[in-house]
Amino acid sequence: MERIYNKLVRDRIPTIIRENGETPIIKVLDKYEYKEELEKKLYEEYKEVIEAVGDNRVEELADMLEVIRALAKLESKSLNDIIMIADNKNKKRGAFEERIFLEKVIEIENKQ
Numbered sequence: 001m002e003r004i005y006n007k008l009v010r011d012r013i014p015t016i017i018r019e020n021g022e023t024p025i026i027k028v029l030d031k032y033e034y035k036e037e038l039e040k041k042l043y044e045e046y047k048e049v050i051e052a053v054g055d056n057r058v059e060e061l062a063d064m065l066e067v068i069r070a071l072a073k074l075e076s077k078s079l080n081d082i083i084m085i086a087d088n089k090n091k092k093r094g095a096f097e098e099r100i101f102l103e104k105v106i107e108i109e110n111k112q
Helices: 013-019 031-051 054-074 079-093
Strands: none
Touching: 031 054, 054 079
16 A cells, blocks of 8 residues: 655654554755755644644744744754844834734825
8 A cells, every 4th residue: 555645754754654564755855856845844844833832833834934944944054043133023023922903004295
């Protein structure tokens, strides 16, 4: 019996499959394919975060963070670089802690 996945998986998954007595069929992606699959994986993890609750949500957030780490590495950046940029944006523009929902902006009329 075969189970078809056709998706990017964590590095140790083929070993875990072998340890379970099964045979993984894999290929190593080129840089373009890898980037494309990471982007798909980010969306997959996003959906899982949205659907999860409690401790499961935290697990899914950790998975999403791992994908972000890999995407950052493709840009020659580290997770710490991303966190530093996020911290700087937080200082300049704030975070999301106050739950502010912007409904609209009323433009100032030109006074002439």
